Amino acid sequence: MYIPTYHDIKKAHKRIQNHIVTTPLLRQTQLDEELHSRIFLKLESVQKTGSFKLRGAMNKLLCIKEQLDKRHVTPSSVSIVACSSGNHAQAIAYASTVLGFSATIVMPHDAPTIKIEKTRAYGAEIVLYDRLTEIREDIAKEICQKKQGIFVHPFDDPDVIAGQGTAGLEIVADIKTMHATIDCVIVPASGGGLASGISIAIKSCYPQADIYVVEPEGYDSMAISIEQQAITSLAPSHMSICDALMAKTSGELPYTINRQYASKFATVDDEAIKNAVKKAFYDLKLVIEPGGGAALACLLSSSLKEKYTNIVILISGGNIDSRLLYEIVG
Amino acid sequence: MYIPTYHDIKKAHKRIQNHIVTTPLLRQTQLDEELHSRIFLKLESVQKTGSFKLRGAMNKLLCIKEQLDKRHVTPSSVSIVACSSGNHAQAIAYASTVLGFSATIVMPHDAPTIKIEKTRAYGAEIVLYDRLTEIREDIAKEICQKKQGIFVHPFDDPDVIAGQGTAGLEIVADIKTMHATIDCVIVPASGGGLASGISIAIKSCYPQADIYVVEPEGYDSMAISIEQQAITSLAPSHMSICDALMAKTSGELPYTINRQYASKFATVDDEAIKNAVKKAFYDLKLVIEPGGGAALACLLSSSLKEKYTNIVILISGGNIDSRLLYEIVG
Numbered sequence: 001m002y003i004p005t006y007h008d009i010k011k012a013h014k015r016i017q018n019h020i021v022t023t024p025l026l027r028q029t030q031l032d033e034e035l036h037s038r039i040f041l042k043l044e045s046v047q048k049t050g051s052f053k054l055r056g057a058m059n060k061l062l063c064i065k066e067q068l069d070k071r072h073v074t075p076s077s078v079s080i081v082a083c084s085s086g087n088h089a090q091a092i093a094y095a096s097t098v099l100g101f102s103a104t105i106v107m108p109h110d111a112p113t114i115k116i117e118k119t120r121a122y123g124a125e126i127v128l129y130d131r132l133t134e135i136r137e138d139i140a141k142e143i144c145q146k147k148q149g150i151f152v153h154p155f156d157d158p159d160v161i162a163g164q165g166t167a168g169l170e171i172v173a174d175i176k177t178m179h180a181t182i183d184c185v186i187v188p189a190s191g192g193g194l195a196s197g198i199s200i201a202i203k204s205c206y207p208q209a210d211i212y213v214v215e216p217e218g219y220d221s222m223a224i225s226i227e228q229q230a231i232t233s234l235a236p237s238h239m240s241i242c243d244a245l246m247a248k249t250s251g252e253l254p255y256t257i258n259r260q261y262a263s264k265f266a267t268v269d270d271e272a273i274k275n276a277v278k279k280a281f282y283d284l285k286l287v288i289e290p291g292g293g294a295a296l297a298c299l300l301s302s303s304l305k306e307k308y309t310n311i312v313i314l315i316s317g318g319n320i321d322s323r324l325l326y327e328i329v330g
Numbered sequence: 331m332y333i334p335t336y337h338d339i340k341k342a343h344k345r346i347q348n349h350i351v352t353t354p355l356l357r358q359t360q361l362d363e364e365l366h367s368r369i370f371l372k373l374e375s376v377q378k379t380g381s382f383k384l385r386g387a388m389n390k391l392l393c394i395k396e397q398l399d400k401r402h403v404t405p406s407s408v409s410i411v412a413c414s415s416g417n418h419a420q421a422i423a424y425a426s427t428v429l430g431f432s433a434t435i436v437m438p439h440d441a442p443t444i445k446i447e448k449t450r451a452y453g454a455e456i457v458l459y460d461r462l463t464e465i466r467e468d469i470a471k472e473i474c475q476k477k478q479g480i481f482v483h484p485f486d487d488p489d490v491i492a493g494q495g496t497a498g499l500e501i502v503a504d505i506k507t508m509h510a511t512i513d514c515v516i517v518p519a520s521g522g523g524l525a526s527g528i529s530i531a532i533k534s535c536y537p538q539a540d541i542y543v544v545e546p547e548g549y550d551s552m553a554i555s556i557e558q559q560a561i562t563s564l565a566p567s568h569m570s571i572c573d574a575l576m577a578k579t580s581g582e583l584p585y586t587i588n589r590q591y592a593s594k595f596a597t598v599d600d601e602a603i604k605n606a607v608k609k610a611f612y613d614l615k616l617v618i619e620p621g622g623g624a625a626l627a628c629l630l631s632s633s634l635k636e637k638y639t640n641i642v643i644l645i646s647g648g649n650i651d652s653r654l655l656y657e658i659v660g
Contacts, residue, residue, distance in 0.1 A: 024354035030378040045615040048360040114612070282444070285375040285617040285648030318615030326656040 004158040006204035009165035012059040019058045021047050025174035037305045045288050045318030049090040052316050057091035059163030060152050075100035079149035083136035086115025088154040093124035106139045112321045155193030156251035164194045168201025184308035186212045188294035188316050190247040192222050192254025199261040211263045214298040216240035222250040223265035231255050241270040244291030272297040274328045281329045292317035334488040336534035339495035342389040349388045351377050355504035367635045375618050375648030379420040382646050387421035389493030390482050405430035409479035413466035416445025418484040423454035436469045442651045485523030486581035494524045498531025514638035516542045518624035518646050520577040522552050522584025529591040541593045544628040546570035552580040553595035561585050571600040574621030602627040604658045611659045622647035
């Protein structure tokens with residue numbers, strides 16, 4: 001198991017920077033006035049494909065392409081296979097098209113329409129499965145064998161994690177430009193890829209900063225695994241509004257990285273998420289998806305804002321169906 | 331008639347910078363790939379109060395406060411009076427509360443609910459009027475006399491225009507940091523305050539850049555006034571979806587400034603506006619109001635993207651009712 005380093009993240013950034021959006025670190029100071037803190041919002045919702053996932057996907061696919069180039073294999077002869085509730089799907093589909101791969105994605109049939117449609121529009125083939133009765137990894141493996149494809153894991157991969165970490169590099173660069181500092185970073189987690197990459201990047205520059213990993217209530221597999229000192233799978237009895245954060249098992253690599261960096265944990269319920277999505281709409285004029293608002297939900301509903309002064313929030317994605325947004329914002 | 335200078339805008343920026351959001355100049359390069367241009371989106375939608383209007387309102391109120399301070403008059407004894415379809419209203423209400431003035435705003439009864447509610451929430455008293463049968467300036471004048479208040483015009487005021495121009499200063503600073511350049515700026519207009527401020531700021535640094543002033547179809551009072559070489563009032567026979575851009579007469583100062591800077595003009599219809607709001611929702615994850623999307627609508631529907639390479643778009647506001655957004659994005 002190779003754990004990516006700060007240096008790997010810097011290499012990843014160099015590799016992907018012409019393919020991604022350098023997203024803003026927004027200081028919407030009206031929020032500061034309300035919360036009596038200094039809040040920095042990293043807007044991965046405005047990233048290409050609508051979430052941070054493009055960073056990891058693009059880094060991984062560029063790494064694969066470098067290997068293939070050495071063997072004089074053209075990407076067009078290679079199938080990329082992935083499974084995803086929708087954001088990794090879009091990222092893999094988009095990156096594959098840009099780099100010339102073909103892509104097949106295994107997606108739950110109840111994924112948001114916007115995610116399924118966009119994944120298809122980016123040129124990927126989609127295989128739908130039932131979240132409750134089928135195991136997506138098994139389906140993906142079968143496709144991989146049939147197509148002799150390359151499987152790209154959504155989080156348990158050092159190149160993917162290094163890619164996600166580039167969001168952390170950009171945060172550090174902007175914080176330095178603003179002559180500011182970081183006391184705390186709040187980041188949503190499903191498998192834990194973003195949280196891992198962010199932890200490595202931020203802790204390398206601000207070792208005293210605390211990293212809060214936020215999971216939906218009932219889907220806090222990372223927090224429970226760390227507490228029990230072993231990767232623990234959950235069997236949640238309810239759905240979460242955060243369609244992007246419903247991993248039942250954390251990744252091995254993210255688990256190890258979160259242990260190493262002594263991450264702290266928090267959970268948010270659907271109500272807190274809805275409030276965050278609503279706040280983003282009314283006060284920040286940002287379209288954010290439920291999972292993308294988990295860190296904001298945590299900030300608004302917890303006492304972290306009283307504990308820390310300089311708080312970075314990852315707004316990790318914006319792919320929400322308009323009907324759900326309308327239902328939430330009323 | 332005093333025409334504000336580049337120096338006035340720099341002074342305004344110094345005056346207001348701790349009270350406003352330095353908004354991002356977003357390069358969402360997926361848009362570039364689609365349009366085969368380099369697009370820079372100035373996100374005034376994420377400005378405090380949800381539009382650029384705070385810049386002008388804050389500069390004006392700080393100027394008034396400086397004058398009052400000299401006379402040892404406290405702001406709390408002074409009423410600020412304004413008329414506005416909603417964005418200038420919120421800006422004046424918010425700035426008044428921050429600086430300690432009381433505020434009374436004359437608003438059309440059919441203004442978006444979000445704009446009326448927020449103006450009230452910021453602490454202003456609201457007087458509603460009928461857009462079709464009443465003249466808002468007359469009502470405001472009456473209130474001014476009764477309350478011995480100070481009227482703040484939404485656009486025909488050098489301090490307000492200098493304030494709006496600070497968005498242009500920020501654009502120039504970011505363009506320089508990005509080692510980029512500007513060939514063309516597209517900016518929405520109602521009375522023309524933002525377009526004027528932007529023209530002064532941008533043309534002072536990039537004299538070769540073309541400024542496109544975008545008005546809704548039927549509400550192109552600035553274009554017609556410039557063409558006829560005299561300020562011309564319109565009597566539009568239809569409403570526009572752009573509730574913020576329905577001025578029937580351009581300001582004298584904006585008219586003079588637009589003449590001086592040889593601005594170019596364009597109009598957009600409701601359909602183009604709806605497409606822009608939809609595009610912002612789906613692809614940029616931004617909540618923008620109809621008027622705030624006029625420049626984006628112009629970019630998407632016109633041939634400007636073929637004519638220019640480096641194009642700056644003002645996204646001027648984000649105050650849209652959720653129901654209208656849902657109707658538009660479907």
